[in-house]
Amino acid sequence: AQSVTQLGSHVSVSEGALVLLRCNYSSSVPPYLFWYVQYPNQGLQLLLKYTSAATLVKGINGFEAEFKKSETSFHLTKPSAHMSDAAEYFCAVTLNTGGFKTIFGAGTRLFVKA
Amino acid sequence: DSGVTQTPKHLITATGQRVTLRCSPRSGDLSVYWYQQSLDQGLQFLIQYYNGEERAKGNILERFSAQQFPDLHSELNLSSLELGDSALYFCASSGGVAGGQGTDTQYFGPGTRLTVL
Numbered sequence: 001a002q003s004v005t006q007l008g009s010h011v012s013v014s015e016g017a018l019v020l021l022r023c024n025y026s027s028s029v030p031p032y033l034f035w036y037v038q039y040p041n042q043g044l045q046l047l048l049k050y051t052s053a054a055t056l057v058k059g060i061n062g063f064e065a066e067f068k069k070s071e072t073s074f075h076l077t078k079p080s081a082h083m084s085d086a087a088e089y090f091c092a093v094t095l096n097t098g099g100f101k102t103i104f105g106a107g108t109r110l111f112v113k114a
Numbered sequence: 115d116s117g118v119t120q121t122p123k124h125l126i127t128a129t130g131q132r133v134t135l136r137c138s139p140r141s142g143d144l145s146v147y148w149y150q151q152s153l154d155q156g157l158q159f160l161i162q163y164y165n166g167e168e169r170a171k172g173n174i175l176e177r178f179s180a181q182q183f184p185d186l187h188s189e190l191n192l193s194s195l196e197l198g199d200s201a202l203y204f205c206a207s208s209g210g211v212a213g214g215q216g217t218d219t220q221y222f223g224p225g226t227r228l229t230v231l
Binding site: 032036042043044045046049050051090094095096097098099100101102103104105106107 | 116118145147149156157158159162164168169170171172204206216217218219220221222223224225
């Protein structure tokens with residue numbers, strides 16, 4: 001079965017520090033991988049997506065993620081955290097089932113300390 | 115603003131009742147997706163419609179049904195409501211030209227918060 005695992009339900013970093021949010025997936029076919037961000041009381045917003053064009057994917061707000069097939073990982077990073085990055089982050093995989101079914105990880109809440 | 119609108123924003127109802135959630139996709143988007151977000155289940159994919167036809171089904175209960183109308187707006191109907199149905203329900207849309215691609219960006223609406231008392 002396809003699944004997405006996000007390691008760490010909560011991650012806390014200091015402002016200016018590296019952000020690393022971990023995501024591992026299981027998929028029997030080449031995956032469509034995504035990272036979304038959800039701010040309080042809002043819907044999800046796409047940060048970035050893996051389209052197989054490049055293994056290192058750059059997204060909005062300075063985030064990037066690297067697709068590593070050998071490790072079945074798609075970790076999200078940002079070199080320097082900002083207070084405005086505090087939010088919940090979801091890794092997701094979309095499966096082609098004739099239509100498109102998206103499976104989300106459990107989410108990681110990022111706290112940024114001043 | 116994603117361009118996806120959902121109404122109502124909040125809905126409070128009683129167990130056993132039936133409600134309808136409405137979603138208007140971004141202009142030109144052919145695909146609509148419904149998701150449920152709850153504390154215990156997380157984000158769950160419910161169903162996808164493309165140009166009026168059901169295309170993919172997820173963990174959608176038999177008490178729930180959806181449809182997409184010719185003007186491409188969609189409705190999610192929840193019946194015989196239970197306390198456990200209390201959740202945030204999101205709609206998303208994507209372009210879906212020629213059936214869509216797995217890499218299509220989904221644009222999420224602000225959600226409808228359903229509370230079942």
